[in-house]
Amino acid sequence: MDAEVSKIGYGVLTEIAKDIYKATKHVLFKNKHWKDITKIKKLHDKILQVGSIKTIWQKDNDVYIGDFYYPSKLVTYHPHVATIPVDSLSDISKENIVIEGTVGQGKSVFLRYLCIQELSRKGSGRLPIFIELRKITAKFDLFNAINEALTSYGYDNNDVNTHDILKTDKIVLLLDAFDEVEDCSTRDLLRSIDKLAASYPNIQVIISSRPGTDAQKIPTYKVLHLKKLEDKDREPFFRKLGVKGKKLQHLLSSINTSTAEVSGILNTPLLLTLLIQVYNAEQSVPSNIPEFYEKLFTTVFSKHDKTKPGLTRLHKTQLGEFRLEELFRTFCYLVAMNGMKVSLTDTEFYTLLNQSISFLEVSCKADDFRHDIVKVACLMQEDGHFISFIHKSLVEYFSSSFIKNRNDDKVPNFYTESAKLSFSSWRRITQMLSFLSETDKYRHTKYYAIPIITSFFKSYNITEEPSEEQSRRVLLQICNERGLMITEDIDDNELSTTGWYRPSRDLPSMIPEISDIIDEIDDIATINVSENTTLEECQASILEDGTTEYNITFSKLISDVDVATYTNAIHTAIDSIATRLKKHRDFLTKQDNKNSDIYTIDPYFSSK
Known part of the structure; x- marks a missing residue:
């Protein structure tokens, strides 16, 4: 972000902080710290961090969302069907909202973009608090997360101060990925959301989720749907990711001559991004979704680096590509069977990985595998006290691939037991089962x-x-x-x-x-x-x-x-x-x- 844009952000945040100070009299930026540019800069940089993420197509460094974000549109079906172009929170009504999107539609990126847009003149004039719901547990609830965010913004942390700030109309909560909350925490989270609405009616809450969760059933929340990309979106989307010239024309031509099945599924940012990765290595378009993920694994471990002269990433595991993918599939399957978590603690990561190594009887050190998955393939990333998959669909596909590639008598048992699961457990593996219905x-x-x-x-x-x-x-x-x-x-x-x-x-x-x-x-x-x-x-x-x-x-x-x-x-x-x-x-x-x-x-x- 350049200096001019940052200067605008400082000005916007100064006004917001000033309004909150006036409303609370004594809380945020105590002693009128909103006049202190150092404090404002700290707040600005903290919010801006939400917009810096690692991506599949840019492995080595965090990327600023504004550099690759392709504009999203929302669809509402009530009282009639309407499409809403959205560039900031100002384009959305101030109701409490659930943003629903399927696998790879960019729900998290969309919410992060809305967050950093509050630093621009297009913003709604409110202080955004972005919370990843996957971090909510029985010991760390929604109100703990809000407290933690406000503390990082620079105010004295206590329940009275938080209460005063939340009573103003200058806060918007962006709660990302309701579908990634653990089953044991879902009911408590719903109660917290209900309590939040009752206690602080001036706050707008926006939740992102996949379809079919309890988020869509929260009373008074309006459900808006992320619009799938259309054929006409492909060229500007690819250009946004730096694809241009003859390469762009060849890619578009390959899509146009591909099967109807593939052309029909290229309607999400994730699949179009994966397509670029695979196309760079293969110079061809995969024929179905499973082929995307299979070729992606090959691409991120070998062929992608071969397209960059002088770059060779060493694989510490010393495993061949087939054996390495087999280990990754097994690991993903065990993750799926233990709650389909996107983020794992170190203990969870090493426990499940060592079980995978033992199951396959491969000679591999856990730390070497971690290096290859995080530093070479970038399919997972280290995030504070967690290690996280870059996208939930990776766990879902490669765990399904584990089942598909097993030929033992345990596979029928997996299917019959899946049909007997409780609804909450079954819902965790629906996308995994969907992949298996094809593969x-x-x-x-x-x-x-x-x-x-x-x-x-x-x-x-x-x-x-x-x-x-x-x-x-x-x-x-x-x-x-x-x-x-x-x-x-x-x-x-x-x-x-x-x-x-x-x-x-x-x-x-x-x-x-x-x-x-x-x-x-x-x-x-x-x-x-x-x-x-x-x-x-x-x-x-x-x-x-x-x-x-x-x-x-x-x-x-x-x-x-x-x-x-x-x-x-x-x-x-x-x-x-x-x-x-x-x-x-x-x-x-x-x-x-x-x-x-x-x-x-x-x-x-x-x-x-």
């Missing part, structure tokens, strides 16, 4: 996809050609099994939801067609609970901390009209699931016949 299609279909559908049909007594009455019964059973958790605001005498409960093993939510219907019913129930519900209709329970929580089922929160509407939706969904089940069975039959043909001995040879 290990036969075993995924036989041992996972078919069993999970048949289990759902059996559990709810569903026939493959259901009657309307059967569909209604299924709907009501689903609605009776789940509902909302409610608290009462004594001051306002109003009810608000703190989340929702479901069966531990939630088969309907593991079936996409049914899960979509449940989400719609949840939206209706959340609206109705505040308008029509009394505590007398709820079931009370005493929590461990002594507080009372109330539960109410969805079935008590939907009208007869809703029941009729969603009975039809369930009926259509079951038809669709039954069709999908038939396709799975036909695929297995076809593959089994092919396998049988391969091992059939030609009569000509058998007679010799």
Whole structure:
């Protein structure tokens, strides 16, 4: 960032700090430290650090987001579909918001960009606090994280001071990656978010998350979706990353002549960035997503460096590329089976890595592997007391690759056990299973996809050609099994939801067609609970901390009209699931016949 831009940032922060000082009288920048350019510079540099990150395409140094960021757009579906170009927080309404995006859509980069834009004249005039939610634990909650951030900004840390600052309208919280919060901490985090909204209504909170988490169900939060990149975005995106001239034209031409499958998936910043990496080494475009990741591993360990004259990174492990990738796959699988964490403590890293080394019986020192993964391949990075994968999808793909490349009798067991997981555990590995549906299609279909559908049909007594009455019964059973958790605001005498409960093993939510219907019913129930519900209709329970929580089922929160509407939706969904089940069975039959043909001995040879 050049001096002129920094000067603007100092001016913006001076005004914000001055406003906070006036509002709190005694807290931030005590003794009018907002007049001290040294203090302002410290605050400026601290916020600016959020915008410096390591990237897949620039391994050796941190890169400033402004140098490579490609403008994001948000999509809202209510009350009508609309696309919102966003260059700063000023372009977004001041509601509490969940930014939803799929794998590789750039959720974290987007939130970081919004944070540093508050240092510009385009900002909203508020002090941004960026928090990585993966660091939230039972011992380090959201309020601890806010305190830590404000302390680093230069004010005396105590609960009274924090309270005063949060009461102003000069703070915006940017909470990154709700989907990376550990299951054991999710419920407490939801309560903290609810408490934050109740205690400090002037604060805007923006949360990023993948689809299908409890973040999207937080009452009063508006869900906005990151818009996928379109064909017309490719050329300016590549130019932003420094691809130009003949190389750019060759790359675009290769994409245009690639398969429809590949062209159709090149709609996220991650995949376009990976494409540049792979194309530099291979001079070709991979044919599918799994091929992207496989070629990426080869690229980051060998071919990429060969394109730079005079540069040779030494591999300390002394393992061949095949064996090194096998070790990385095994390590990623163990990470996935231990909570799918993106960030590991040193103890977690070495424990899982040593288990991987022992499993494969390879001769490799743990510190040498760490060097190669962090310093050579840059697939992980050291981050304070943690070592982190540069992207969650790396763990998900290479853990799926571990399963795909195993030929032992434990693989069917992995699939059958996956279909029996609790919903919270299953949700952690959904992307891993999605990769396997492509790369290990036969075993995924036989041992996972078919069993999970048949289990759902059996559990709810569903026939493959259901009657309307059967569909209604299924709907009501689903609605009776789940509902909302409610608290009462004594001051306002109003009810608000703190989340929702479901069966531990939630088969309907593991079936996409049914899960979509449940989400719609949840939206209706959340609206109705505040308008029509009394505590007398709820079931009370005493929590461990002594507080009372109330539960109410969805079935008590939907009208007869809703029941009729969603009975039809369930009926259509079951038809669709039954069709999908038939396709799975036909695929297995076809593959089994092919396998049988391969091992059939030609009569000509058998007679010799």
